Amino acid sequence: MFGHTLLEIREAQVPLLSAMLLGGCAAKLARVVRVGSMDAGLGPTALFPLRLRRPVAITTCAVEFACGVALIVTAGGLGRGGAATAVRIVTSLLFLVATCALIELRTSHPEAGCGCFGEFSRAPVSGRTLARSAFFAAAALVTIGLPRLRAPHPGADAARLLGIFAIELALIALLSPELGEALTRLGYSEPCELRRMPTVRTLAALRRSSQWRKRAGLISAEVPVDMWRELCWRYVVFPARVGDRAGEIVFAVYLRPHRPLVHSALVDSATGEVLPWPDAPARRRRVPAAKPPESGPEPSGIRRIGASAEAWSVSPTGSLPFSGGRRPIPGASWPGPGSGLGAGSGRIPAGMLSAHSDSDVHVRPAAAEPSAHSSPDDLPFSSDL
Amino acid sequence: MLDVHGDFRCCDRCTGNATAVRASRRRMLKAAVFTAHGESPGPEAERAAEFPVPGKLPRAVTGTVRDVSPHVLVIGNGASETRIALTSEATAWRGAPLEPSGVQPGDQAVVRLHPSRRGVADRIWANVGRVTGVIIERDRDSLLVDEGKTKPRQLVMIPCAASGRIQVRFPNLEPGYLIDVIGVRRPGSLEARIPATSQPAYPVDQMPAPAMVAGRVPAVISGSVTWHEPVEEPPGLLGVSYPALDPGSGCAEDPVRSAAPQFVRMPYLAVGSVLQVRNDCTKSSCTLPVTGCAAIARLFNDRCVTCGTSPRGRVADLTQASFIALGGELERGCFNATITIGR
Numbered sequence: 254m255f256g257h258t259l260l261e262i263r264e265a266q267v268p269l270l271s272a273m274l275l276g277g278c279a280a281k282l283a284r285v286v287r288v289g290s291m292d293a294g295l296g297p298t299a300l301f302p303l304r305l306r307r308p309v310a311i312t313t314c315a316v317e318f319a320c321g322v323a324l325i326v327t328a329g330g331l332g333r334g335g336a337a338t339a340v341r342i343v344t345s346l347l348f349l350v351a352t353c354a355l356i357e358l359r360t361s362h363p364e365a366g367c368g369c370f371g372e373f374s375r376a377p378v379s380g381r382t383l384a385r386s387a388f389f390a391a392a393a394l395v396t397i398g399l400p401r402l403r404a405p406h407p408g409a410d411a412a413r414l415l416g417i418f419a420i421e422l423a424l425i426a427l428l429s430p431e432l433g434e435a436l437t438r439l440g441y442s443e444p445c446e447l448r449r450m451p452t453v454r455t456l457a458a459l460r461r462s463s464q465w466r467k468r469a470g471l472i473s474a475e476v477p478v479d480m481w482r483e484l485c486w487r488y489v490v491f492p493a494r495v496g497d498r499a500g501e502i503v504f505a506v507y508l509r510p511h512r513p514l515v516h517s518a519l520v521d522s523a524t525g526e527v528l529p530w531p532d533a534p535a536r537r538r539r540v541p542a543a544k545p546p547e548s549g550p551e552p553s554g555i556r557r558i559g560a561s562a563e564a565w566s567v568s569p570t571g572s573l574p575f576s577g578g579r580r581p582i583p584g585a586s587w588p589g590p591g592s593g594l595g596a597g598s599g600r601i602p603a604g605m606l607s608a609h610s611d612s613d614v615h616v617r618p619a620a621a622e623p624s625a626h627s628s629p630d631d632l633p634f635s636s637d638l
Numbered sequence: 639m640l641d642v643h644g645d646f647r648c649c650d651r652c653t654g655n656a657t658a659v660r661a662s663r664r665r666m667l668k669a670a671v672f673t674a675h676g677e678s679p680g681p682e683a684e685r686a687a688e689f690p691v692p693g694k695l696p697r698a699v700t701g702t703v704r705d706v707s708p709h710v711l712v713i714g715n716g717a718s719e720t721r722i723a724l725t726s727e728a729t730a731w732r733g734a735p736l737e738p739s740g741v742q743p744g745d746q747a748v749v750r751l752h753p754s755r756r757g758v759a760d761r762i763w764a765n766v767g768r769v770t771g772v773i774i775e776r777d778r779d780s781l782l783v784d785e786g787k788t789k790p791r792q793l794v795m796i797p798c799a800a801s802g803r804i805q806v807r808f809p810n811l812e813p814g815y816l817i818d819v820i821g822v823r824r825p826g827s828l829e830a831r832i833p834a835t836s837q838p839a840y841p842v843d844q845m846p847a848p849a850m851v852a853g854r855v856p857a858v859i860s861g862s863v864t865w866h867e868p869v870e871e872p873p874g875l876l877g878v879s880y881p882a883l884d885p886g887s888g889c890a891e892d893p894v895r896s897a898a899p900q901f902v903r904m905p906y907l908a909v910g911s912v913l914q915v916r917n918d919c920t921k922s923s924c925t926l927p928v929t930g931c932a933a934i935a936r937l938f939n940d941r942c943v944t945c946g947t948s949p950r951g952r953v954a955d956l957t958q959a960s961f962i963a964l965g966g967e968l969e970r971g972c973f974n975a976t977i978t979i980g981r
Contacts, residue, residue, distance in 0.1 A: 488664070490667060505672065520667060
């Protein structure tokens with residue numbers, strides 16, 4: 254009975270070792286993909302001169318992958334005889350060398366992590382790390398000379414094998430400082446100011462937003478003339494044309510993965526003044542024609558005061574409301590149209606969108622805007638979501 | 639001899655006027671989008687009025703020394719000339735302290751004017767230079783240093799007299815390690831005289847992981863503030879290179895070999911954002927626009943010890959004019975500072 258259990262324990266080491274080797278290789282590759290360079294290695298490569306670190310890191314990764322795959326391939330009928338034994342001896346040597354390297358690394362570079370599982374293995378090499386490596390070496394050694402592996406019989410054999418796996422995985426977890434790091438990362442939410450968000454995603458989110466649908470009719474180019482990020486917001490500027498006036502529409506998009514908050518403003522290209530939104534934007538099929546305010550239409554460009562009754566009305570002649578409502582931005586100078594930075598500087602590509610004049614449509618202006626750093630969770634409205 | 643020719647290319651961030659126009663325009667647009675109709679434009683636009691004005695902060699004059707006498711220094715910049723009075727209180731530096739009249743015609747000088755006396759020199763730095771970057775090659779008595787893609791490679795000569803002093807602070811003068819030295823500009827090279835900081839123990843590809851930040855990132859961050867030599871910046875440009883520009887727009891100043899990781903977790907900003915920089919040693923402060931990316935500065939996790947010990951990490955890399963305006967001494971290399979993100 255004891256001999257049978259011992260054989261099962263020895264057999265369980267093969268898939269476990271293979272999983273660890275392939276997992277370690279995958280974690281290292283994931284780090285390389287994230288950092289973009291094999292040079293940024295971790296662990297025992299620090300023991301080598303700078304010019305050798307890259308080849309050493311590549312070799313380590315390749316050997317881990319090869320051993321991981323070969324352990325599985327030679328576990329069954331394919332690996333009868335010398336091939337399986339050779340693979341298991343190489344794997345044992347790999348872990349023995351790794352253990353010695355970690356001991357050396359701990360002595361010469363006490364601040365360096367082992368790098369065994371890439372990004373997760375940043376903690377300095379500790380006794381647990383060494384014990385784990387020695388444990389793997391021992392596990393690899395006991396697999397030498399095993400007969401070919403067979404699938405366990407359903408029932409007691411399978412349950413016993415599962416138990417062995419569970420106990421061994423628990424032991425490995427106990428010896429792995431990476432587990433704490435992984436759990437910490439699982440529960441970690443990066444502040445929006447530090448969140449990486451590709452510009453492509455911001456543009457995609459913007460084009461899905463209601464603000465975009467409201468303003469798209471005014472935009473005269475498909476590519477933004479400027480785009481930048483500050484803290485939790487990314488600003489996207491499109492050239493716009495309202496009648497014969499050149500303007501710019503600036504969108505502020507909150508940087509979160511899903512349904513970001515979007516604000517927008519229309520600015521005169523020449524003077525830098527904030528302009529009121531004209532009526533009748535294009536592509537507003539979903540927005541029903543709003544009735545004029547109960548108090549009757551107001552002169553174009555004049556904004557009614559009152560949070561709930563804010564609305565813009567079109568002038569009876571259909572002219573655009575540029576005659577009033579301009580608000581210069583104190584303290585901010587405007588480069589003017591001659592700077593070549595604004596809209597209308599000859600950079601409008603093909604595919605220009607045209608605005609049609611639907612003077613019956615009334616557009617509500619944006620509600621009171623939050624400060625640039627306020628969280629959307631704190632905002633009193635969500636109409637732009 | 640080491641080859642200083644590298645992948646040197648500049649970008650629109652280097653040209654001061656374009657940067658200034660872009661910064662101004664972005665501030666205006668940002669204020670516009672967050673300004674409710676009829677409401678205050680917010681702190682952003684108000685802060686624009688706080689940019690340093692001549693006379694409020696010490697002003698720096700940069701140019702070539704055309705003439706010098708015990709009482710007058712003539713600085714030329716193109717066709718213009720500036721006459722600056724030398725008093726007994728003025729001091730000078732050219733690799734070491736010297737008398738102001740010891741400055742020689744032909745020297746490239748940076749003069750800090752007296753804050754309260756018009757046209758009077760307070761301090762003069764002659765041929766001052768600084769190289770901050772990653773060592774990429776080493777010769778017997780010189781180093782080739784990469785300062786990022788937007789700057790040419792720098793050749794650093796270490797004279798025997800300064801070698802001991804520099805190697806105490808920079809023990810690993812090997813490829814892959816960081817260097818930051820101040821010295822005297824010679825044609826085609828920098829003669830290192832002073833270590834500007836202590837060398838990090840790690841090579842650039844072995845940087846320690848930055849700490850994970852939970853909750854909101856503070857708007858006020860303390861650390862070390864350094865200065866950099868102008869490459870194509872106009873003389874007198876007031877601005878700051880920031881270590882955490884939006885990865886979406888990229889950091890054009892990244893080191894040649896790879897994108898630089900970041901030691902201090904700082905909120906992402908863009909060219910044109912504004913920072914309030916406060917010198918914790920002199921208590922002077924001013925608001926400066928971000929004019930570039932401090933790709934190399936973010937590789938350092940050093941402390942500045944000009945007055946007390948700053949928290950780890952470089953939070954800004956100022957232009958010479960900004961550094962001087964805030965009371966920094968170029969030969970010291972840094973000052974303890976607190977930056978407030980312009981929100």
